[in-house]
Amino acid sequence: MIKTTVSTAERSLQKTGRRTIDLEQFKVELASQGVPREHFALVCPVCKTVQSRQDFVTLKVSRTLEEAQKYWDYSCIGRFFPGVGCDWTLGGLFQLHTLEIDPGEGEKPFPCFEPATAEEAQKHMENNL
Ligand SMILES: [Zn+2]
Numbered sequence: 001m002i003k004t005t006v007s008t009a010e011r012s013l014q015k016t017g018r019r020t021i022d023l024e025q026f027k028v029e030l031a032s033q034g035v036p037r038e039h040f041a042l043v044c045p046v047c048k049t050v051q052s053r054q055d056f057v058t059l060k061v062s063r064t065l066e067e068a069q070k071y072w073d074y075s076c077i078g079r080f081f082p083g084v085g086c087d088w089t090l091g092g093l094f095q096l097h098t099l100e101i102d103p104g105e106g107e108k109p110f111p112c113f114e115p116a117t118a119e120e121a122q123k124h125m126e127n128n129l
Pocket of ligand 1: 044045046047048049076077078085086087088
C-alpha cells in the first residue's frame, strides 16, 4: 500500500531531524516506561546518559523532585555533578536536540530531552535503587 498522508510529526522530522509532540503525547511516552513518576527517564542527546528526577535528588543536585523538574528535561546531570554524563544544556548556542514539546495555545515549542525506552528506564531505576 502506498502511504499518501504524512503526519505532522513525520513532516517535522523530515524537515529538521526533530520531532514535535504535544504535552499529552510526552506524558503518554513517559507513562509507557512503566516506572514510578520520580523515575521517569530522559536521555541526554549528547552523551546519552539516562537521567531521572530521582537522580537529581539522590546526587543532591536538587533538594526535591519539584526542584529537579527545572533541570531534568533540559540539562545533563553532569552539568551539576561532574563525573556523570556531560555538561550539555539545551539552552546553549548549538541546537542538537531531537525533540520539541508543543505546549499548544499558540506558544512556541520548546526543546526537551527525549524519553528513554521502557527497557532503559526500568534498568536505570533498578541500577539506582
Ligand atoms: Zn550529557
